[in-house]
Amino acid sequence: TAGITQAPTSQILAAGRSMTLRCTQDMRHNAMYWYRQDLGLGLRLIHYSNTAGTTGKGEVPDGYSVSRANTDDFPLTLASAVPSQTSVYFCASSPGGAIYNEQFFGPGTRLTVL
Amino acid sequence: AQSVAQPEDQVNVAEGNPLTVKCTYSVSGNPYLFWYVQYPNRGLQFLLKYITGDNLVKGSYGFEAEFNKSQTSFHLKKPSALVSDSALYFCAVRGRSGNTGKLIFGQGTTLQVKP
Numbered sequence: 001t002a003g004i005t006q007a008p009t010s011q012i013l014a015a016g017r018s019m020t021l022r023c024t025q026d027m028r029h030n031a032m033y034w035y036r037q038d039l040g041l042g043l044r045l046i047h048y049s050n051t052a053g054t055t056g057k058g059e060v061p062d063g064y065s066v067s068r069a070n071t072d073d074f075p076l077t078l079a080s081a082v083p084s085q086t087s088v089y090f091c092a093s094s095p096g097g098a099i100y101n102e103q104f105f106g107p108g109t110r111l112t113v114l
Numbered sequence: 115a116q117s118v119a120q121p122e123d124q125v126n127v128a129e130g131n132p133l134t135v136k137c138t139y140s141v142s143g144n145p146y147l148f149w150y151v152q153y154p155n156r157g158l159q160f161l162l163k164y165i166t167g168d169n170l171v172k173g174s175y176g177f178e179a180e181f182n183k184s185q186t187s188f189h190l191k192k193p194s195a196l197v198s199d200s201a202l203y204f205c206a207v208r209g210r211s212g213n214t215g216k217l218i219f220g221q222g223t224t225l226q227v228k229p
Contacts, residue, residue, distance in 0.1 A: 004157075035219075040221055041221060042118075042204060042219040042220055042221040042222050043158070043204065043217075043219040044219075045216055045217070048216070058216065059216075090157055090158065092157075092158075099146065099208060100146040100163065100165045100208070102148060102160040102163055103158075103160070103217065104160070105150075105157035105158040105159070106157050107155075107156060107157045108155075108156075108157055
């Protein structure tokens, strides 16, 4: 199985433009997450979804929005990109149910905002 | 507030020697603890986790970690390092209350294993 796929692999975006990062999983996991990875800061949670139809804010949600219309897809949208959103973005999923379940990560999207 | 600290930005070991990557945490109550590994230009891969029970947890690729409640630590170890173990390692913690799925990650430690 593919697990988690993310698109695009990388993108250069002009400041002020909007963009949607796509994430799809084929494991039928209930929970999905978006993180950003920045040097020296580790991974920080942007938004999460415990199940289809619900979403929640993480540690750094400002400037980002998400939707969870179905189990498999969890897109992340930047409405008006700013240079501080230059980062590597990782989507993750977990089976849900037990909060000690590990998370499975996608390959990431490298975004540069100029 | 929950937090995780990885005090070393980089750990260097010779192939065949034992390795330790340190992690300390701060969380109210008993934690769930995780180690992940990231190879260059890849996503994170799960290595092992502590839920309850035996303080020594064994995981993938010969790695193990020891939960020490009194020292609030969860150090990652391997008896004999391989060059292929060179990667970025993340410790993560999750509190037992609530169900928001919020993992808190440390800043990461780069492991360099030299031949």
